[in-house]
Amino acid sequence: MKKIITKSICGLMVLSTFISCGNNNSSSSEPSSSEEIEVSETWELVEIPGYTLGNEDTSTLEVVPTTTVRFHFNRADEQYTPWSIWGWDNSNSSGGAAYQFTHYDEYGVWGDVNLVDVAPEGKTCTELGFLIAIDPGGSWQAKDFGSDRFVTISPTSPGGIQHVYLLSGVEKQYPNKDATRKHSISSALITETTKLKIYFGLVKSKDFNFDAKNFTIEQDGKVLTNYAAEEYNSKSKNVVLNFDKELDLTKQIKVSYKFEKNHTDVAIPNYVVLFNSDAFAEKYTYTGDDLGVTFDKKLNPTATTFKVWAPTSSKMVLNIYDNGDPEKQANPTNSYEMTLGDKGVWAHTVTQNLHGKYYTYTVTNPEGTNEVVDPYAKSAGINGIRGMVVDFNKVNSEIQGWDQDVRPDFGTNGTDASIYEIHVRDMTIDPDSGVTKEKRGTFAGLAEKGTTYTNDDNVTVSTGLDHLKELGITHVQILPFYDYNSVDETKVSTDMSMEVEGSNYNWGYDPLNYNVLEGSYSTNPYDGINRIKEFKEMVMAMHSYGINIIMDVVYNHTAKTNDSNFQLLVPDYYHRRYSTGELYNGSGCGNEMASDRSMVNKFIVDSAKFWVDEYHMGGYRFDLMGLVDNKTMIDVYKGCSELYSKVMIYGEPWTGGTSKLKVAHDPANIKNQQTVQASLGQSYFADAGVYVGAFNDIIRNGIRGDNSPGVGWVYGQSSSYGGIYSGMKGLFAETNTAAKNVEPQQVLNYVSCHDNYTLYDQLESKASASRDFNRVYKQAETMVFTAQGVPFMQEGEDFMRTKVNMRGTTGKYDHNSYNSCDLTNHMDWSLKAENVEMFEYFKSLIAFRKATPELTISTRDEIDAVVTEKGDSKTIALEFDCSTKGGNSIYVVHASQDATHELGGSYEILFSNTNREVGSIVTSLDLLPNESIVLKKVA
Secondary structure: OOOOOOOOOOOEEEOOOOEEEOOOOOOOOOOOOOEEOOOOOOOOOOOOOOOEEOOOOOOOOOEEEOOEEEEEEEOOOOOOOOEEEEEEEHHHOOOOEEEEOOEEOOOOEEEEEEHHHHOOOOOOOOEEEEEEEEOOOOOOOEEOOOOOEEEEOOOEEEOOEEEEEEEOOOOOOEOOHHHHHOOEEEEEEEEEOOEEEEEEEEOOHHHOOOOHHHEEEEEOOEEEOOEEEOOOEOOOOEEEEEEOOOOOOOOOEEEEEEEEOOEEEEEOOEOHHHHOOHHHHHHHOOOOOOOEEEEOOOOOOOOEEEEEEOOOOOEEEEEEEOOOOOOOOOOOOEEEEOEEOHHHEEEEEEOOOOOOOEEEEEEEEOOEEEEEOOOOOOOEOHHHOOEEOOOHHHHHHOOOOHHHOOOOOOOOOHHHOOEEEEOHHHHHOOHHHOOOHHHOOOHHHHHOOOOEEEOOOOOEEEOHHHHHHHHOOOEEEEOOOEEEOOOOHHHOOOOOOOOOOOOOOOOOOOEEEEEEEOHHHOOOOOOHHHHHHHHHHHHHHHHHOOOEEEEEEOOOOOOOOOOOHHHHHOOOOOEOEOOOOOEOOOOOOOOOEOOOOHHHHHHHHHHHHHHHHHHOOOEEEEOOHHHOEHHHHHHHHHHHHHHOOOOEEEEOOOOOOOOOOEOOOOHHHHHHEEOOHHHOOOOOOHHHOOOOEEEEHHHHHHHHOOOOOOOOHHHOOHHHHHHHHHHHEOOOOOOOHHHHOOOHHHEEEOOOOOOOOOHHHHHHOOOOOOOOHHHHHHHHHHHHHOOEOEEEEEOOHHHOOOOEOOOOOOOOEOOOOOOOOHHHHOOOHHHHHHOHHHHHHHHHHHHHHHOOHHHOOOOHHHHHHHEEEOOOOOEEEEEEEOHHHOOOEEEEEEEOOOEEEEEEEEEEEEEEOOOOOOOOEEEEEEEOOOOEEEEEEOO
């Protein structure tokens, strides 16, 4: 994954395995629920080098509209220099920026965030998100308190400056410096429906004498007295209150404790521990298949039913709109109060066929009252602000040929596939694509057939969809095309963006509405039906060319957190949190979805099945699959394979930071474990026929070097040969029984994808005059396509695509172009014409693999029975002897340096990345550096 602009930190970081948004270097351990807060006894003004004295009193200034938030930061170690502020407009989901601490006073250091600067043009920031970090937006070396925090902006303040006081390592925000010296409630947790656990943050424990009489517990303003306090735990600084009847989860509970005559602190309890309990899951897990919108009958329906799961809500209102654009219709045409039923599901039936109407829910719960989009909405209006009611039977009947559409057959299983990663806009936005201008960059553009480009030398090449057909791949993996957050659909253009600033471009790894198609890829993003029809026409066009579609999905996190529809519907349920309420951030993007909870698992499984069933998807690539628990991945595979037996499901077997999920392999604990490479050979995956796969970063790094960019085997780095041999046999590694148990269809071999440098940029940056660059380039890909497993490459790899850095930053190439411009990201068809010989080589390589079943062996047992390693660290050589099984004995040889290699028999040359004569018989090989040859035994 790579991304992204979200309300939170989405900076770049480079690892040997991947690039993700956010910071993975600083681990955020679970915060202590009890705190001994360290503060100064007195306020003493001491010079802090590197900062300007600024201790003026703003309280006496004229009260005017707030334009600035001033963050005051105190560290007991007085080490301020590396730290700064990362701020973003959370109310408008804007991207973030770094702000420096500039001044000091007797409290510590302070710095300002200008609300005009942080808000998008024409918008007003009403909630500011922030983090205190070292090098935010860059390396993210560390964060002082790991979770996102938020400041509600006061409409007015003295001098227009709103002050926020912070203590290092403490979540709480204080209104003034004196408040930091006082005892507080650090957190309050509803652990059971009759239990409330309160933790205290104490300045000095010895000065605190607990007395339960100092509590005031309110539920929607009504004081509760029906509880008894257990003994105060002075070690962990907490106490448990037991109620004689269940607390009402739909009402806001407020906990107050009077520490002194003039000092009372207040906290709102969270439900995190309760949500994690088996009791909650048993009481509120809904298993029905009718969440979202359903109709009373398939043909000519006369009633429309809406259902939404929200067990902690006290009221739910269904809003119906004629228009999906709030600018054109501000208020609903009709609103209906919904009824709460079993398992926390709200429902209402309107006795009309509402196909084509738009809808939202207005939900009231302890978070307040908010209007939200249904997570189960199947289409939407502009920018995904309102869901759309869709009768797919009616829509499908209007798409000529959809009822006849079938996925193309591609072989036995994934080992017969060849996957090509694309981005919808990249493929056709270039005017040289030959695609009709109004369709460039859209689903419709990718459905257009017969497009070509001819250069000044009269070289003509296929483009767009026809390029995919000519190349001969079996699957395209398309970067996210669900409705994502970062592109403004009202400003989409079919012209190429030539600069990063204002490009309105994104890869889409910031999910907004999971079951809705992205509007910017349609020719009319205001019409929720239009995008469905155009996408299905693209699907049919690809299927007619023998190409299946794999959908890139991001179920690991959401673009928004506090204002996401999930959070507003059921606060604190859908995202993983520490018991104190702090968010886990294993995605590096501010949050991670709690797939281990039953209703999040259900949503992911339901969503995946929907896309396979309704849109004829051939599989999924799971972004940051390590954040999706084993059980959910198993459930997705089983559910989707029932709909389509050859479905391909694989993902990135890592995370982007510290997660609640553990790296473990316990069959009894699969819902609490990360899905990583080592998971996939376990009894509950491969042995159980659950062939979830993963990217093989080991062979990737071994062949071409790590992401830094490093130097790999093709440039003589022989130490990485062991991982390459494993990959050539369709394995990630050979370290233990489970690692050797993985099936070849679970191993995706590759040397580049959208993340990090393109293959050309990676290899060119380390090019050596002593090596033939084209031969190096061909060998890197040839090793992928002659390995057992599933071969994968990214768009343009076949004609040496490059991504020029247009950001004005250091570096010739852009290795993280998620929000760059079209000029960086587009498929440059003139480059294909220039490098047509390379394209023809890739085309022949793909065709050769398809025609050579000994390279696409479908099971682990079969590979183990026929494979023999024949080389060393400088000459990778393997023989796959299938002669006793009705096939041939195929010999694969790759040399990194000059070498003489004895074959031990007579072999016919079948394929070469040099000018070797195909069909000639040899018994030994004098190999050139970076020469790759495939042979067949004849005697």
